[in-house]
Amino acid sequence: MKSIRWGGLITFVILFIIVIVAALFTGTVLKPVLESAFTEMNGAKVDIDKINIAYSPFTLEIDNIQITDPSEPMINTAQIEQLRLVLSFGRMLMGQLVIDDASIVGVRIDTPRKESGEIVKSASQETSEAKVEEASFDIPGFDFPDIDELLAKEPLQSEVLLDKLEKDLAEIDKQWIKTKKGLPDSEKIDSYEKRSNKIKQDAKGNTSQKLVAIKDAKVLIEELKSDVALIKQAKAQFSGDIKHVNKSIREVKSAPSKDVEHIKGKYSLNGAGAENISRMLFGDEVATYLAMARKWYARIKPYLSSDEATAEVAVERSKGVDVKFKEQDPKPEFYVRVASITADLPRGQFEGVISDISSDQSINRKPMHLKLQGVAMVGKESEVLSAEFNYVDKANSFTKINYALTKSQIEQLTISQSSQLPLDIKAALMTSKVNARLQKGVLSGVAKTQFRQVDFESGNTSMFASAFEGVKAFDIDARFSGAIGDLSIQIDSDLDSQLGRQLKAQLVQKRQQFEEDLKARIDEKISEPMARIDAKKKELDDLKQRIDDSEKQLQKKLAALKETVDKNKQQKKNIAKDKLKNKLKDKFGF
């Protein structure tokens, strides 16, 4: 026994116990270690109030964990009332943190902090989360323009044609003044009448008188013929002018309708543009939800198993390489078999289970599952979030998220804050299902949402806004795909067609009224020049009538004179014939 150093042996045993107790069983020692490790993972302070340790089974109870939001150091991303972990002691000695059972009680999100939880703020964090601003959008021009303003700035075809017609009429008028001078006037026609009567008188007289009558008649006939030719020429010219004027007047009269059509086309009064309203209205909403999903994904990503292939470990001098062998029950460095969770969120109270949380799923060969379900829901029938984070096969890793919300009572949901269309849903029942999948950095999925018993409210009385009042139910299907930071969103909704129908009915009515008003105003605008034109046309028509009458009179006179001359000629012929007969009778006795 001389060879044994008893003092040394006792010292060794005491030291061994102290080291073991200090390293493993003292919460005071563990607290800063865990705070430091979690802070490093989170990128902002993680505070722990107290750690209690029980030995059988080896249990760790952590009270009041506050996880700071790295982007808002005065806000906790989550605050956990108590985290209770049943640890595998053997695995812990092997350098693994394997939790057989975990319960996370009293989770609350976005709680205020008493002091800032900021550590070192990286530049990328400052720039990555830009505030989501509501994009403004243009409501299609369903509200008709002011007619007076429109008529003041729009050149009307009616006016152009009217001006041209007036100019043409002035030209015709000028031409006719000239032509009229050459035509026989009433005095001349009267003189023709007098001369005709004299010829008729002379024709009844003796032979010399008759000869004079014939001579006068021939002169008069020539003059009348000349006048008739002039009148015919004038009449032909006049007919052409009248035809042109009539055509122009027809054009002028049809011009207001054409002007209305032109204006309608130019100012899109045909209802086009009612399409894809839902994209404009709900695009920002969907984008906001996706941004929120991205934010939460970024928050939980550090705690998820990585899909990156494990890099070959370089042999560090004096450290060597840990060779891995097949395990009977392989576990990664961090593993939680099952964790139950209760959370008091602004949306309500939730309970759920997370299973197989792993730092390397390729080791334990099980994907992580999450199911979170609302309990004692107020204002909604049910709300369930389930997810699968599958990194078992690193080459084909994916995350699948399903979310279902049933009959959620919506009160005062702002859809648009645009000055053009402030729009709220005063009340509605919403049912929504979201299925999303993230694989190889590409997020794809569909969100189907039904709104029922909808009561829209708009702070604006435009036709577009009032169209919403007729919509009581609608569906929205949003499809998204693309890289997580650059998603393309496609939104389909029957809201478009419903609004389209509502708008079309209102539009037809309003358009008719507008067209009538516009036509009336154009008619009013051209009424005065049209009256002048009508008066002028009446003058022309009278003139034509007079010319026609003059021509008829002259033709009549001409015919009468020709008849008188022919009659005289016949009488003369008969007399000569009789004389010849009498002479032959006297000479030959038959």
Add this chain to the structure above:
Amino acid sequence: MITQIIKFLRVLASEAAPLQISMGIALAMIAGLTPLFSLHNLLVVFVLLTFRINLAAFILALALFSGLAYLLDPLFHSFGLSLLQRTEMQGVWMNMYNSTFWRVAHFNNTIVIGSLVITLLMFVPMVLIMNVLIKHYRTHVLVYLNNSKLVSWLQSSKLVTRFSSMMES
């Protein structure tokens, strides 16, 4: 370090059993050449504290072997890797890997297993060789030195006496 060297020289010259010194050196070889914070070194410390083994020899040798380990690590790594990859040993390693004790012992690390196997193989030869060397030192070298004029002069020198007493204090 100078104190330790002086102490070691005194121990070599003392009546202490050569086995105590050679055991200290051999244990230091294990602790020094293998990674210091390993489970087996706890056993080394236990043996060191429990049995009458020369601490001065252990501490001085530990410093020497730790320095040497830095140069020998690549050799330990290669040897350990070849051991851990031996097909006929896979069953043994797998069983050990599934045992908490052996996992805590960190046997699957190439340097730990490589250096530990080599030092264990060298332990007994080291003890024997050191024993022989210490005995040889005491009977030949120490006697020769004690009879030399240089040592006599040094022993009579006031400077050496003062330095020696200062080191002792």
